[in-house]
Amino acid sequence: xxxxxxxxxxxxxxxxxxxxxxxxxxxxxxxxxxxxxxxxxxxxxxxxxxxxxxxxxxxxxxxxxxxxxxxxxxxxxxxxxxxxxxxxxxxxxxxxxxxxxxxxxxxxxxxxxxxxxxxxxxxxxxxxxxxxxxxxxxxxxxxxxxxxxxxxxxxxxxxxxxxxxxxxxxxxxxxxxxxxxxxxxxxxxxxxxxxxxxxxxxxxxxxxxxxxxxxxxxxxxxxxxxxxxxxxxxxxxxxxxxxxxxxxxxxxxxxxxxxxxxxxxxxxxxxxxxxxxxxxxxxxxxxxxxxxxxxxxxxxxxxxxxxxxxxxxxxxxxxxxxxxxxxxxxxxx
Amino acid sequence: xxxxxxxxxxxxxxxxxxxxxxxxxxxxxxxxxxxxxxxxxxxxxxxxxxxxxxxxxxxxxxxxxxxxxxxxxxxxxxxxxxxxxxxxxxxxxxxxxxxxxxxxxxxxxxxxxxxxxxxxxxxxxxxxxxxxxxxxxxxxxxxxxxxxxxxxxxxxxxxxxxxxxxxxxxxxxxxxxxxxxxxxxxxxxxxxxxxxxxxxxxxxxxxxxxxxxxxxxxxxxxxxxxxxxxxxxxxxxxxxxxxxxxxxxxxxxxxxxx
Numbered sequence: 001x002x003x004x005x006x007x008x009x010x011x012x013x014x015x016x017x018x019x020x021x022x023x024x025x026x027x028x029x030x031x032x033x034x035x036x037x038x039x040x041x042x043x044x045x046x047x048x049x050x051x052x053x054x055x056x057x058x059x060x061x062x063x064x065x066x067x068x069x070x071x072x073x074x075x076x077x078x079x080x081x082x083x084x085x086x087x088x089x090x091x092x093x094x095x096x097x098x099x100x101x102x103x104x105x106x107x108x109x110x111x112x113x114x115x116x117x118x119x120x121x122x123x124x125x126x127x128x129x130x131x132x133x134x135x136x137x138x139x140x141x142x143x144x145x146x147x148x149x150x151x152x153x154x155x156x157x158x159x160x161x162x163x164x165x166x167x168x169x170x171x172x173x174x175x176x177x178x179x180x181x182x183x184x185x186x187x188x189x190x191x192x193x194x195x196x197x198x199x200x201x202x203x204x205x206x207x208x209x210x211x212x213x214x215x216x217x218x219x220x221x222x223x224x225x226x227x228x229x230x231x232x233x234x235x236x237x238x239x240x241x242x243x244x245x246x247x248x249x250x251x252x253x254x255x256x257x258x259x260x261x262x263x264x265x266x267x268x269x270x271x272x273x274x275x276x277x278x279x280x281x282x283x284x285x286x287x288x289x290x291x292x293x294x295x296x297x298x299x300x301x302x303x304x305x306x307x308x309x310x311x312x313x314x315x316x317x318x319x320x321x322x323x324x325x326x327x328x329x330x331x332x333x
Numbered sequence: 334x335x336x337x338x339x340x341x342x343x344x345x346x347x348x349x350x351x352x353x354x355x356x357x358x359x360x361x362x363x364x365x366x367x368x369x370x371x372x373x374x375x376x377x378x379x380x381x382x383x384x385x386x387x388x389x390x391x392x393x394x395x396x397x398x399x400x401x402x403x404x405x406x407x408x409x410x411x412x413x414x415x416x417x418x419x420x421x422x423x424x425x426x427x428x429x430x431x432x433x434x435x436x437x438x439x440x441x442x443x444x445x446x447x448x449x450x451x452x453x454x455x456x457x458x459x460x461x462x463x464x465x466x467x468x469x470x471x472x473x474x475x476x477x478x479x480x481x482x483x484x485x486x487x488x489x490x491x492x493x494x495x496x497x498x499x500x501x502x503x504x505x506x507x508x509x510x511x512x513x514x515x516x517x518x519x520x521x522x523x524x525x526x527x528x529x530x531x532x533x534x535x536x537x538x539x540x541x542x543x544x545x546x547x548x549x550x551x552x553x554x555x556x557x558x559x560x561x562x563x564x565x566x567x568x569x570x571x572x573x574x575x576x577x578x579x580x581x582x583x584x585x586x587x588x589x590x591x
Contacts, residue, residue: 057430077585083432093423097355098348109344110431110438112337138355154427 009033009162009193010056015065017051017217025051026062027217033162038184038194039222040204042305043214044315049197050090052214053166056195057087070162083111086160090167092151096140100131100150103139104157111158125153128183130175144171152180156187163187163194169203181207201306205229211305215313225305232311233303234261237272237281240297241288244268250291257283262314268296273311341433345441352415353449360449367404367457371396371464374524383526390555397461397468398478398551399523401454405482406517406543408450409489410510412443413497420501420587435584436577439494443577447486454482458554474553477562484569485546491576498580498587523547545569
């Protein structure tokens with residue numbers, strides 16, 4: 001395996017990228033990904049996360065700025081570069097007519113892995129991702145979660161120095177998520193650099209060494225999960241009302257309640273960042289009642305990365321555009 | 334060729350065949366169309382006078398090599414469809430993100446497609462013989478016919494893959510298949526001897542690569558090599574190599590958004 005002189009696996013300096021129609025995907029991004037750590041990128045949709053990943057992998061060129069990945073310019077996409085980087089896209093890139101074992105064997109050959117070491121590697125990956133009982137079946141018979149596991153296993157088959165994964169746990173069951181994150185952590189402990197884009201805040205907080213918060217193409221901050229939560233986190237109140245809260249005047253009056261830091265409304269879903277004051281919740285609920293709104297569901301969340309992001313940007317990406325919430329393990333108030 | 338390149342060529346070849354064998358319906362149905370051409374055209378035009386051709390040759394005898402080449406043309410032009418599926422599932426960009434040589438990735442696929450098309454052509458030939466075509470099969474001319482069809486198939490597989498990688502759309506592939514196949518077929522000597530065409534069409538047929546493949550194939554199967562096929566084989570080989578090089582260049586562009 002070629003040696004890498006640099007202490008960091010990848011870095012960007014003042015990187016900008018725009019798309020036709022004036023869409024700014026990345027703006028002046030200075031970022032550094034060290035070896036031996038799991039770095040998670042967190043941000044709302046359209047914040048530039050996947051664009052940055054694709055630039056790191058040489059699948060997209062930046063408009064300006066410098067990008068170095070494993071001491072190389074990713075735009076060259078040389079043979080060595082491709083053998084050192086492992087990229088797993090958001091959607092499983094698999095051939096449904098092949099079996100799991102055939103898929104691993106296929107990519108093992110493409111990565112030039114010697115036949116003598118293949119079986120050992122397949123066995124390790126099958127154990128890491130819980131694929132032991134499924135490798136002889138065709139991929140089209142796999143569940144969505146199994147496909148994702150195989151997809152991730154393929155991304156690691158050549159033991160890359162720099163592992164880049166986009167939304168790995170979307171579609172995975174809780175045990176699959178644990179499998180994935182613990183594998184990432186152990187790879188980082190073996191000296192690999194791991195970069196993960198994820199909306200899975202629980203696992204990001206538990207398993208990553210550093211979290212980078214992105215918003216509108218800019219890097220807001222990059223720090224350890226505990227620092228981010230202690231410095232920027234706040235209790236959050238997530239409410240589901242009986243009717244959409246569309247009146248802007250009512251929204252303004254509620255957000256003006258003492259102790260409310262930020263408020264975000266998507267149809268019937270209201271997210272509120274609270275000052276550390278237990279009476280704020282009561283005051284907000286009272287005000288909503290005065291305006292004729294019943295609160296159907298109340299969730300109070302302790303400070304976490306999501307609340308830090310919300311405090312910094314005013315955006316709650318746990319609420320989908322349609323108004324429904326992503327699954328949350330936080331306890332209801 | 335290095336051991337790594339050979340391994341890549343082998344697994345891509347194997348995967349392409351695996352997909353064909355796991356969906357045998359497509360392969361089986363691919364024999365129906367040439368069979369119908371031979372039955373309908375062969376018997377509809379059995380009185381067609383082949384005055385520029387050898388004596389004792391029926392229209393069905395004349396048609397069988399043409400339909401063999403036609404089967405190869407139609408099959409090769411669809412080669413890119415599987416690439417579209419691979420591009421949509423991102424399997425294609427995943428293959429290109431490995432250190433594997435792009436020439437081996439495309440080469441393995443093209444060789445697999447060409448070998449499948451040759452099997453199809455041989456089966457079509459046998460079907461033609463079964464329905465009454467008289468063929469004069471000798472080893473050396475047969476090899477020349479197979480080589481001509483293989484080179485022609487390789488060239489058209491490369492064009493098809495290039496169109497697939499450039500357009501990345503099934504609709505564009507369908508347009509390509511329909512717009513290119515029929516004019517190529519009707520302006521070649523597959524169905525009618527070039528010498529019995531109007532002068533303008535005969536000129537076009539002379540430049541049509543399908544004519545080259547058909548003529549070599551027909552000479553081999555009906556007369557056991559009447560003319561030297563070396564010139565035609567060289568032209569087809571140049572065409573195949575040139576299109577392969579262009580298609581390989583198109584591969585890296587297909588996954589890179591600039």
